[in-house]
Amino acid sequence: MSKTIALLLVLVFLAASTTVAINSVSAPTINEDSWTIRESMPTARSGLGVAVINDKIYAIGGVGKLPSFNTNEEYDLAADVWTTREPMLTPRGDFAIAVFQDKIYVFGGAIKAHQWDFELTDANEVYDPATDTWTAKASMPVPKAGFSASVVDDKIYLIGGWTKSVTPGLGPLWVTSNETLVYDPNANSWTTKTPMPTGAVHYASAVVDNKIYVISGTSRAYSDNLLNYTQIYDPRTDTWSQGALIPAAVQQAAAGATTGVKAPKAIYVVGGFTGFYWPRNLTQGYYPETDTWSFGADMPTPLFSLGVAVVEDKLYAIGGSPFYLQPATNQNSQYTPIANGVVPPPSEQFPTTVLLATIVTVTAIGVGLLVYLKKRKTS
Numbered sequence: 621m622s623k624t625i626a627l628l629l630v631l632v633f634l635a636a637s638t639t640v641a642i643n644s645v646s647a648p649t650i651n652e653d654s655w656t657i658r659e660s661m662p663t664a665r666s667g668l669g670v671a672v673i674n675d676k677i678y679a680i681g682g683v684g685k686l687p688s689f690n691t692n693e694e695y696d697l698a699a700d701v702w703t704t705r706e707p708m709l710t711p712r713g714d715f716a717i718a719v720f721q722d723k724i725y726v727f728g729g730a731i732k733a734h735q736w737d738f739e740l741t742d743a744n745e746v747y748d749p750a751t752d753t754w755t756a757k758a759s760m761p762v763p764k765a766g767f768s769a770s771v772v773d774d775k776i777y778l779i780g781g782w783t784k785s786v787t788p789g790l791g792p793l794w795v796t797s798n799e800t801l802v803y804d805p806n807a808n809s810w811t812t813k814t815p816m817p818t819g820a821v822h823y824a825s826a827v828v829d830n831k832i833y834v835i836s837g838t839s840r841a842y843s844d845n846l847l848n849y850t851q852i853y854d855p856r857t858d859t860w861s862q863g864a865l866i867p868a869a870v871q872q873a874a875a876g877a878t879t880g881v882k883a884p885k886a887i888y889v890v891g892g893f894t895g896f897y898w899p900r901n902l903t904q905g906y907y908p909e910t911d912t913w914s915f916g917a918d919m920p921t922p923l924f925s926l927g928v929a930v931v932e933d934k935l936y937a938i939g940g941s942p943f944y945l946q947p948a949t950n951q952n953s954q955y956t957p958i959a960n961g962v963v964p965p966p967s968e969q970f971p972t973t974v975l976l977a978t979i980v981t982v983t984a985i986g987v988g989l990l991v992y993l994k995k996r997k998t999s
Contacts, residue, residue: 653903653916653917653955653956653957653958654917654955654956655917655918655919655920655953655954655955655956656953656954656956657920657951657952657953657954658700658936658952658953658954659695659700659701659702659952660950660951660952661679661693661695661702661938661939661950661951661952662693662702662704662950663682663689663691663693663950664684664939664947664948664949664950665679665681665682665683665684665689665691665713665939665948665950666682666683666684666713666924666925666926666939666940666941666948666949667681667682667683667713667714667730667925668680668681668682668689668713668926668927668938668939669681669682669715669716669717669726669927670717670927670928670929670936670938670939671717671718671719671724671929672719672929672930672931673719673722673723673724673749674722674749675697675698675931675932676694676695676696676697676749677694677695677697677929677931677936677938678692678693678694678695678705678724678747678749679691679692679693679694679695679927679938679939680692680693680708680717680724680726680747681708681711681712681713681715681726681729682713682939682948683713683714683730683732683948684947684948687711687731687732688711688712688713688730688731688732689711689713690707690708690709690710690711690712691704691707691708692704692705692706692707692708692747693705694749695936695938695952697931705749705752706747706752706753706754707754708726708745708747708754709743709745709754709756710729710731710741710743710745711731712728712729712730712731712741712743713729713730713732714729714730714738714765714766714925715727715728715729715730715765716728716729716767716768716769716778716781717769718769718770718771718776719771720771720774720776720805721805722748722749722750723746723747723748723749723805724746724747724749725744725745725746725747725757725769725776725803725805726743726744726745726746726747727743727744727760727769727776727778727803728740728741728742728743728744728760728763728764728765728767728778728781729741729743729765730765730766738765738784739784740763740764740765740783740784741763742759742760742761742762742763742764743756743759743760744756744757744758744759744760744803745757746805757805757808758803758808758809758810760778760801760810761801761810761812762783763783763784764781764782764783764797765781765782765841766780766781766782766821766822766841767779767780767781767782767797767821767823768823768824768825768834769803770825770826770827770832771827772827772830772831772832772855772856773830773855773856774804774805774806775802775803775804775805775855776802776803776804776805777800777801777802777803777813777832777853777855778800778801778802778803779799779800779801779816779820779825779832779834779853780796780797780798780799780816780819780820780821780823780834780837781796781797781821782794782795782796782797782821782840782841783795783797794840794841794842796819796820796821796839796840796841797819797821798815798816798817798818798819798820799812799815800812800813800814800815800816800853801813802855813855813858814858814859814860816834816851816853816860817851817860817862818839818847818849818851819839820834820836820837820838820839820847820849820851821837821838821839821840821841821871822837822838822841822871822872823835823836823837823838823847823871824836824837824870824873824874824875824887824889824892825875826875826876826877826887827877828877828885828887828908829908830854830855830856831852831853831854831855831908832852832853832854832855833850833851833852833853833863833875833887833906833908834849834850834851834852834853835849835850835851835866835875835887835889835906836848836849836850836866836869836870836871836873836889836892837871838871844895846869846870846871846894847869848865848866848869849862849865849866850862850863850864850865850866850906851863863906863908863911864906864911864912864913866889866904866906866913867904867913867915868894868900868902868904869894870889870891870892870893870894870900870902870904870924871892871893871924872891872892872893872924872925873889873890873891873892873902873924873926874889874890874891874892874926874927874928874937874940875887875888875889875890875928876888876890876928876929876930876935877930878930878933878935878957879933881933882932882933882934882959883933883934883956883957883958883959884905884907884957884958885907885908885909886905886906886907886908886957887905887906887908888903888904888905888906888916888928888935888955888957889902889903889904889905889906890902890903890904890919890926890928890935890937890955891919891922891923891924891926891937891940892924893922893924897924897943899922899923899924899941899942899943900922900924901918901919901920901921901922901923902915902918902919903915903916903917903918903919903955904916905957916955916957917955919937919953919955920951920953921942921949921951921953922942923937923940923941923942923949923951924940924941925939925940925941925948926938926939926940926941927939927940933957934954934955934956934957935954935955935957936952936953936954936955937951937952937953937954937955938951938952938953939951
């Protein structure tokens, strides 16, 4: 009889472990998504900025081997060809970039001095594709890098990033910022707003419904102290709130938002690295309307420090690096999200009916064995 009880305990344990195993593989995937390789960018680089005007993508700046780039290359989606345009005034990478009234604004950034050090800039330069010219504007209040620029209601918001200070005896130190800077392109002036709750560097960011989403990143530049926060800023009320945590915390990823017209309204965070310079090929989708996360198809290549542009609800992941000490890439990959707007729940578990059937089956087997062993003992 003791053997019978032991056998039943084993079956119960197997049923429980089956349930745990089922739940442990609950990370959902988007079924109708795909990545496609497009025409490569002429100049391989990472830490670049990308922007879209009239369905053309501009890949600007970046870093690679010394010195930093001021390269400006235009990608024509319809023709699938690249064209070289007027270079940026200040060569740099790791800057913020935004489009306002069909002009591209580039803020701050890092100028690579040598392999392990950067000089920061407070440059604010605007590019007009119509005339293929650059113009210097009012400098940022402080030089910084590792941040993003977002346009809401005719203002450009620059949040967080890292600055550099020099302490006697300690040398240069990287300082994380949580400030919210606001640039008014019409007045060419700067102001500040409520800082974000947790300072972040090298985060992913996008705008949905006039709210700015600051996703993941790290608490210190070039460290592995990753943040898994989704920090949400509402410029109209100057307030911050928190969204659902990102499933896989990453830094130096890139993000783009789809509108809900040809794909679900979502923010896609692609690439980046976890741990210490471990590049990932993740596609993580955040749905602001439900405050949920899901996963899409993996990128063709694990990359970090890349740029992302969105055209007609398709994402274009451009440039980046497959590893810190390896050369940058010129890869140009197109991501097509699901088109039907049906988003799998991010916490979707194994179907309840199948789970119950599994438990019932295991229990039935246990009861059958118990009856069999009892009859065998009495006989």
